[in-house]
Amino acid sequence: MSNTRQLDDKVMVEMRGVNKWYGQFHVLKDVNLKVRQGERIVICGPSGSGKSTTIRCINRLEEHQKGDIVVADTVLNNDLKNIETIRREVGMVFQHFNLFPHLTVLENCALAPIWVRKTPRAEAEEIAMKYLRRVRIEEQALKYPGQLSGGQQQRVAIARSLCMNPQVMLFDEPTSALDPEMIKEVLDVMIELAEEGMTMLCVTHEMGFAKTVADRVIFMDKGQIIEENEPEAFFNNPQSERTQAFLSQILNH
C-alpha cells in the first residue's frame, strides 16, 4: 500500500502548544500536532516520553494545563458537554484492553450505543454483531471477556470502540500486553481499519506496522516532539541524534 496519498484538508485533531504538568513535573512541553481526516499517525519513543499522555489528552483522560486542543471541530475545554461530544467521536483502545468483565462480549459492544447514543437495544446488538464479525470474533459474542485470549480481547475492544462509529481512533500500545503469537491478529484488524480510511493515532513499538500503514511517524522524547516525517524518510534517514539512537536500539536486537 502506498503511504503517500491525497488526504482531505479537513483537520480532525489539532493540538496547539499543549503543555501538561503532573504536580511540578513537566510531562508535555509545547506539543503541536495537526491530524487530517483519514490520516494515520504512529507515535513512538522511549517509555516516559509522554506519547501515551499526548493521545490521552485528546479525549480528556488526562487534562492539559496550557494550549488548545480541537477535536472534530469541538474545542476541548472544561465544559462537560464538549468533553462528552468529543468522547462520542473518539474511540480508544488500551494496552490492557479494559473490557468490562461483568458483561458479555456482545453487551460490552452494545453498551455505549444503547446508553450514550440512545440506540434501541435490538439495533445496538445488530451493530455490535456487525463489528464483531469484522474483527472475526462473532462466534464468541456470548462469552465473557475472561474466557477469551488476549488477542481476542483486544479485537473485542476494537469492535467495542467501532460500535460508537467514531471519527478518530486512538490506540495506546494495543499490542504491548499480548503474547507474541497474538500480535498479528490484532495488527491485521488495525491494518484493515486503516485501509478503510479511519483517522488513527497509534502509540506503538510495532515498527513494521508503522512502515506499512503510517502516513507520518512521530518520535517523542522527554515530553517533546523530536522528529516527525513520512515513514520511509523517518526510518531510513532520521535527522535527530535521539531518533537515531532510539531506532538503533529497537531495530537492532
Add this chain to the structure above:
Amino acid sequence: MSDLSKVRHEMLPDLPPPENTTGPVGWMRRHLFSSVTNTVLTLFTLYILYILLVPTIDWAFIKADWFGETRDACTSGGACWVFVTTRFSQFLYGFYPEELTWRINLAFILLAVQLVWLMIPKLPFKGIVSVLVLFVYPVVAFYLLYGGSFGLDVVETHKWGGLSLTLVLAVIGIVAALPFGVLLALGRRSEMPIVKSFCVVYIELWRGVPLITVLFMASVMLPLFVPAEVTFDKLLRALIGIVMFQSAYMAEVVRGGLQAIPKGQYEAAQALGLNYWKMMGLIVLPQALKLMIPGIVNTFIALFKDTSLVLIIGLFDLLAIVQAGLTDPKWLGYSVEGYAFVALMFWIFCFGMSKYSQHLERHFHTGHGSR
C-alpha cells in the same frame, strides 16, 4: 546426530491416579490420618465432640419437654421448651392484638414470596418484582402493620414486638442503609470538596459513636430539639438512628469495593462517552458490589444482631420480649431455654444471609481476574 538430541514420537496415554488417593478413603488418609500426630489429634477431637454433643442432644431433644400449660409440665429433667411453646405467639408478635396477627403474617409472607422470586434465577419478570418489592411493598406493608386506612385499625407501634419487630427493624435498616451507604461512598471519593467533606464528616461522626448512644439520643435527646407539638414515633426515631448509623458503616464497605476496581475500567467507560452516573451505575458499581458481597453481608448480619439494642429504649424486640417473659415469677429459672431460643432464631436468619451471599458470589463469577 549428537547425544543431546532426544525426540518423542509417541504421546503417553492418560492413566487413572493410584488407588487410595481418591474418594472418601483417600480424603481421610490425606486430611485426618496423614501422620501419627494427626491421627492422635483426630481421635482426641472426636472424643471431645462426643463428651460435648451427647449430653447436649440428650438435654435439648431426648429428655426435653415440649408442650404443656405451666412449668409443671417440665418433669423429665431435660430442656423445658414449654416456656417457649406457650409464649410462642408473644415471641413472634409482641403485644400485637391477637385477632390482627394475620396482618403481620400476610406482610411477611408477601415479602418472602417476593424475595424467593428474586432469588430463584430461572423465574421471569425480575425487574417488575424488584420494583414491587422496593416501591409498592413498603406502602402495602406499612398499612398492613400500622393500619389506619383501607378499613384496617391502627395498631400503635408500642404494641409491636418480638421477632416481627426485629425483622421490621432489620429489613428496613438493611434496605435503607445500602443506597445511603453507596451514595456516601461515592461522595467520599468525589472531587467536589463540599460533597467530599460532608461525606467524610458524616461517616467519621457516626462511626465514632456507639449504636447505644445513637439510640439514646434518638429516644431522649431528639424530642428536646423539636417543638413539643411535633411527636415522632419512638420506633421511627430508632429506625432513623439505625439507618444513619449503619449507612456510615456500609459506606466504608462500599468504598473498599470501589477502590478495588482498576482505573482502566473508569477510563474505558469515559472513553466510550458514558457520563459519571452511567459509568458508576453500569460499569463500576456492578463490579464493585460483587466484590463487596462478603463485606455487605457482614454488615447486614451485624445490623441484624444490633437491632436487639433497641431494648434499652423500651422497644420489645425478640430478645427483650423473651427476657420479659423470663422475669415472670411463674417461669423463673428457665433462662437457658429462653436465650437458647433467641440465639437459635438469630442464628437461623444470619446463617441464611451468609449462605445466600455465598451463592451470590458463585452466581456472579464470570471467570476473570480483576481485568
